[in-house]
Amino acid sequence: MVALIRTSVARKYAMALSGFFLLFFLLQHLTINFTSILSAETFNFLSHFMGTNPFVQYALQPVLAFGVFFHIAMGIVLELQNRAARDLNYSYSNPAASSTWMSRNMIITGIAVLLFLGLHFYDFWFPELKLKFIDGVWNIEDRYFSELQHKFADPIRTALYVLSFGFLALHLLHGFQSAFQSVGFRNNKYTPTVKLLANIYGVAVPLGFIVVALYHYFGSLTH
Amino acid sequence: MNLTLKIWRQQDANSKGAMHTYEVSDISEHMSFLEMLDVLNEGLVAKGESPVAFDHDCREGICGMCSLYINGEPHGPDRAITTCQLHMRKFKDGETIHIEPWRAKAFPVIKDLTVDRSSFDRIIQAGGYVSVNTSGNTQDANAIPIPKADADNAFDAATCIGCGACVAACKNASAMLFVSAKVSQLALLPQGQVERKDRVMNMVDQMDKEGFGNCTNTGACSIECPKEISLDNIARMNREFLIASVLPE
Amino acid sequence: MTKLDSKIPEGPIADKWTKHKNDINVVNPANKRSIDVIVVGSGLAGGSASASLAEMGYNVKTFCFQDSPRRAHSIAAQGGINAAKNYQNDGDSTYRLFYDTVKGGDYRAREANVYRLAEVSANIIDQCVAQGVPFAREYGGLLDNRSFGGVLVSRTFYAKGQTGQQLLLGAYSAMARKINTGKIKMYNRHEMLDLVIVDGKARGIIARNLVTGKIERHAAHAVVLATGGYGNVFFLSTNAMGSNVTAAWRAHRKGAFFSNPCYTQIHPTCIPRSGDYQSKLTLMSESLRNDGRIWVPKEKEDAIAIQENRMNAIDLPEEKRDYYLERRYPAFGNLVPRDVASRAAKERCDAGFGVNETGEAVYLDFATAIMRYGQEKANILHLENPSDAKIRELGEGVVEAKYGNLFQMYEKITDDNPYKMPMKIYPAVHYTMGGLWVDYNLMTSIPGCYAAGEANFSDHGANRLGASALMQGLADGYFVLPYTIGDFLADDIRTGPISTESAEFDQAEKDVRERLDSLINNKGSKSVDHFHKRLGKVMWDKVGMARNEKGLKEAIEEIRQIRDEFYEDVFVPGSQNEFNQELAKATRVADFLELGELFAKDALERTESCGGHFREESQTPEGEALRDDENFAFSSNWEWTGDPRNSVMHKEELTFNDIELKQRSYK
Numbered sequence A: 001m002v003a004l005i006r007t008s009v010a011r012k013y014a015m016a017l018s019g020f021f022l023l024f025f026l027l028q029h030l031t032i033n034f035t036s037i038l039s040a041e042t043f044n045f046l047s048h049f050m051g052t053n054p055f056v057q058y059a060l061q062p063v064l065a066f067g068v069f070f071h072i073a074m075g076i077v078l079e080l081q082n083r084a085a086r087d088l089n090y091s092y093s094n095p096a097a098s099s100t101w102m103s104r105n106m107i108i109t110g111i112a113v114l115l116f117l118g119l120h121f122y123d124f125w126f127p128e129l130k131l132k133f134i135d136g137v138w139n140i141e142d143r144y145f146s147e148l149q150h151k152f153a154d155p156i157r158t159a160l161y162v163l164s165f166g167f168l169a170l171h172l173l174h175g176f177q178s179a180f181q182s183v184g185f186r187n188n189k190y191t192p193t194v195k196l197l198a199n200i201y202g203v204a205v206p207l208g209f210i211v212v213a214l215y216h217y218f219g220s221l222t223h
Numbered sequence B: 001m002n003l004t005l006k007i008w009r010q011q012d013a014n015s016k017g018a019m020h021t022y023e024v025s026d027i028s029e030h031m032s033f034l035e036m037l038d039v040l041n042e043g044l045v046a047k048g049e050s051p052v053a054f055d056h057d058c059r060e061g062i063c064g065m066c067s068l069y070i071n072g073e074p075h076g077p078d079r080a081i082t083t084c085q086l087h088m089r090k091f092k093d094g095e096t097i098h099i100e101p102w103r104a105k106a107f108p109v110i111k112d113l114t115v116d117r118s119s120f121d122r123i124i125q126a127g128g129y130v131s132v133n134t135s136g137n138t139q140d141a142n143a144i145p146i147p148k149a150d151a152d153n154a155f156d157a158a159t160c161i162g163c164g165a166c167v168a169a170c171k172n173a174s175a176m177l178f179v180s181a182k183v184s185q186l187a188l189l190p191q192g193q194v195e196r197k198d199r200v201m202n203m204v205d206q207m208d209k210e211g212f213g214n215c216t217n218t219g220a221c222s223i224e225c226p227k228e229i230s231l232d233n234i235a236r237m238n239r240e241f242l243i244a245s246v247l248p249e
Numbered sequence C: 001m002t003k004l005d006s007k008i009p010e011g012p013i014a015d016k017w018t019k020h021k022n023d024i025n026v027v028n029p030a031n032k033r034s035i036d037v038i039v040v041g042s043g044l045a046g047g048s049a050s051a052s053l054a055e056m057g058y059n060v061k062t063f064c065f066q067d068s069p070r071r072a073h074s075i076a077a078q079g080g081i082n083a084a085k086n087y088q089n090d091g092d093s094t095y096r097l098f099y100d101t102v103k104g105g106d107y108r109a110r111e112a113n114v115y116r117l118a119e120v121s122a123n124i125i126d127q128c129v130a131q132g133v134p135f136a137r138e139y140g141g142l143l144d145n146r147s148f149g150g151v152l153v154s155r156t157f158y159a160k161g162q163t164g165q166q167l168l169l170g171a172y173s174a175m176a177r178k179i180n181t182g183k184i185k186m187y188n189r190h191e192m193l194d195l196v197i198v199d200g201k202a203r204g205i206i207a208r209n210l211v212t213g214k215i216e217r218h219a220a221h222a223v224v225l226a227t228g229g230y231g232n233v234f235f236l237s238t239n240a241m242g243s244n245v246t247a248a249w250r251a252h253r254k255g256a257f258f259s260n261p262c263y264t265q266i267h268p269t270c271i272p273r274s275g276d277y278q279s280k281l282t283l284m285s286e287s288l289r290n291d292g293r294i295w296v297p298k299e300k301e302d303a304i305a306i307q308e309n310r311m312n313a314i315d316l317p318e319e320k321r322d323y324y325l326e327r328r329y330p331a332f333g334n335l336v337p338r339d340v341a342s343r344a345a346k347e348r349c350d351a352g353f354g355v356n357e358t359g360e361a362v363y364l365d366f367a368t369a370i371m372r373y374g375q376e377k378a379n380i381l382h383l384e385n386p387s388d389a390k391i392r393e394l395g396e397g398v399v400e401a402k403y404g405n406l407f408q409m410y411e412k413i414t415d416d417n418p419y420k421m422p423m424k425i426y427p428a429v430h431y432t433m434g435g436l437w438v439d440y441n442l443m444t445s446i447p448g449c450y451a452a453g454e455a456n457f458s459d460h461g462a463n464r465l466g467a468s469a470l471m472q473g474l475a476d477g478y479f480v481l482p483y484t485i486g487d488f489l490a491d492d493i494r495t496g497p498i499s500t501e502s503a504e505f506d507q508a509e510k511d512v513r514e515r516l517d518s519l520i521n522n523k524g525s526k527s528v529d530h531f532h533k534r535l536g537k538v539m540w541d542k543v544g545m546a547r548n549e550k551g552l553k554e555a556i557e558e559i560r561q562i563r564d565e566f567y568e569d570v571f572v573p574g575s576q577n578e579f580n581q582e583l584a585k586a587t588r589v590a591d592f593l594e595l596g597e598l599f600a601k602d603a604l605e606r607t608e609s610c611g612g613h614f615r616e617e618s619q620t621p622e623g624e625a626l627r628d629d630e631n632f633a634f635s636s637n638w639e640w641t642g643d644p645r646n647s648v649m650h651k652e653e654l655t656f657n658d659i660e661l662k663q664r665s666y667k
Helices: A008-038 A040-052 A054-084 A106-134 A144-151 A155-182 A191-222 B033-046 B118-125 B148-158 B165-169 B176-188 B196-209 B220-224 B232-246 C016-023 C044-056 C094-104 C111-131 C163-180 C246-253 C286-290 C300-307 C324-328 C338-350 C367-380 C388-414 C469-492 C503-521 C528-543 C549-569 C581-605
Strands: B003-009 B018-024 B096-100 B109-111 C036-040 C059-063 C184-187 C190-198 C201-209 C215-219 C222-225 C264-270 C293-297 C362-365 C423-432 C449-451 C634-639 C648-653
Touching (some): A008 A040, A008 A054, A008 A191, A040 A054, A106 A144, A155 A191, A155 B232, B118 B176, B118 B196, B165 B176, B176 B196, B176 B220, B176 B232, B196 B232, C016 C111, C044 C163, C044 C184, C044 C222, C059 C190, C111 C163, C111 C469, C163 C184, C190 C246, C190 C503, C201 C222, C201 C503, C222 C246, C246 C581, C264 C286, C264 C338, C286 C388, C293 C300, C293 C338, C324 C338, C338 C362, C338 C423, C367 C388, C503 C581, C528 C549, C528 C581, C549 C581, C581 C634
Parallel strands (some): C036 C222, C059 C184, C222 C449
Antiparallel strands (some): C201 C215, C264 C423, C293 C362, C362 C423
């Protein structure tokens, strides 16, 4: 493993593979979130299952944590190496002529998402851990939906979430197709489709999260 | 045309450099960019000043010697050409033009706009060849038919002139396009199969040792490449690398 | 005359090379390890020689002035490389290639050398394919060929318009492999400034590190010069800016004979000069003449109107155009050899029919070809009564598929759309057939000093056919020199390393330092380019395509004058001990100023017209070149005696046993 990430190409593979994993995770997360719009019961059921199932808790969750940590750490390592590869910067540069803003600023959008992750953990994950592992409360099955509504009643939090999903979209718009390129998947036949999927995914997934957040915020206004 | 030039001047590798401003006048729009610099230098020499050092040789876009980061882009604002093929009609009268050397740790400045690209040579030396002696007693050239598509793709990759614009354009100063072009050329041809695995491993290894950055797939390299080398080559090299590292000997 | 022994082996021409290889001395592999060879130049000849010598076991030091051996000007060759493979089954053979090359060279090349070139040509293709050179292929996967001017078979192998690049990268990769193992030590950005002779043998060079300015001594048992041609003596040429004669000229000054300096090839299809600032000329592949028609206006007033931008080429009706090549040479038309096409263009422009502001351009028109191809395409598509516009559109598509990259290059440089407006072209200096005299072993008249590729004189006579230069460079480097050099080095197996601490090295280094000092300390008022441009103008006007006695004599005087002024008034900024491009240029131009005079002197003495060299006093009643085999079937080999004015000429008679001499005719 160490030998594998010794070279730059291998590091990119590692970055891409962890990226694929996170792409899959996001889709799963969105699916469950979206049920909160459709049915509070389904949402509670699924959330409770994910929150209490031992396999999810003790097998998938650590893998996810590692994936997230690895992707972030590797992203930072790559960025530092990349900066070192050009010790003196151009005094005048016109990078927009040849590349997209998203592709050049993955570290910025990435850090924005990382900051959001901090907020998100503060909002949901830490209370969740406290409740389960410190207070030892495991059996309330219908709390999830009300907690969600409660959190998104705050307009500032909702605005921060919406903004963060915007950054996530920018990160995904490059990251999705870039991951395919990094693992060497590129050909005349399928690459246009991959790029199309990338654009759909990169817009639809963050938009889905935004819809969920706004739904609950506006929902709180009518209560 | 009258122009203001902002040019990087640096006496040698160990000195500190800075941007200097020069004015040139009566520039014809039919001049090539390098001829415009010739005019500037002729004027500097006439004034007893040191002319701006820049690399150039064939002046027809094939030797790969000329470089220059012009107005924020390698080889200037036009596409699919080298600096020597860039003409002044691409600029406007009164314009300010910024001219800098390629900037990368692996391309140290020698003087002014001239950089040392021997890191590229060392990458080729690490494996960018087919190990066949020049006896002339190899098999007949037509002994192995090569599908035209493969031969054409290999040729397209092989048209790389090793100028370094890909590195200069890349925000990470990555040399992936250069390295992958040579890996692709030989991976596509039957003659390159014997050393296929070692080649990609050794060349990538040398690329990293030289201090080039990592590829983040911005695609700037290919767009700025005077020979329009495709990103397909980078993807192919990534596959070659995977095969070489994962499959057993 | 007795000074020159060409060492041509006895026996029938087809057996000479094999016999010679069997007869010459060979160095055994163990001894090769203790022998050093210096190769100057890293183009097709130098690169392939370096790689081959290193593979055989010699310790090689290779020098190039560029920042990488991959940038040598061989890279710019576009069209292709000849080889007698007969893959197209059109009756090609070693003899036919040999015959075409000798005839194309206007019977001024050495027969035995050319035969050997033809003999090894097939191996070059095998070798290059084995190295991974991506030649063009047909759909069946086999190699494709095309035909080139002046021959009747298809024997040219190519890689689109970048054959030179692909071949050079092949040789470069072969070198890279040996640099990696340490058998070649590569010196980039180094320029050879003198040859060092010890006990009558070439034993090293003095080189300047162009980055630091350091003067370095390098010793070896033999020195190979593969430093290309000297076309830049004309200032404007299709050569690279750095191409120069210095290495060859310094060897000449140390005793190597310089042969046929006046043999220059002028290529007919280059993009014309646009102004005085012009630094170099760009070649458009000769293949364009397959479909383009060359013309100028019939009437002078139309030409003047076009020159003054009052009229457009496309507005001139058909009957007012003069397709002068088709008119003068109905049999070959636009496909006459390079020298004939070039001369005819110059003749029309000199008569005042040129078609751009400078009056030095003729049209190369694709309109007919576009309509012809368009009509063919319309037939294939079964279009009924297609409009002219439709036919033109289809035709442009066909022409784009054939020449798209060339048309694009033309448009980038000139800003003219060649699909709509005829291209403008004019001849330009392209290749120099003359060079250092070498014997059959490629050794110059200095023992241990070899010359390969364009730097020597041996294979192209007075005119080079298309696609022959790449063949010669690689033949010399891969297959000739590595064998023949052993004949000399066999005596050196006990010599041991050559020391750089000798009186000869001291003297050579001192000379170089003095030369550089005098240039730096001159503190004159004019730039190096000022003198180079003046030299180029004299060379082009009086020693160029057409020459006469009066002009040549004037040229000799004018060149002397420019040379004197150069040493009085040149200004070279900066110092010796730095990266100083002006100083590098100054050393090169200084040598061009001497060569230029010898060039003119050689042209003066050769009162016949042959190959690219047209002597106005020697022409047929129709104004065609008239060769004089009676008096000039020899190569002129010049010996340096201290000043070009006093150089002494030694003749090597050319005897043709296997080919009958004929006057070339393309009527």
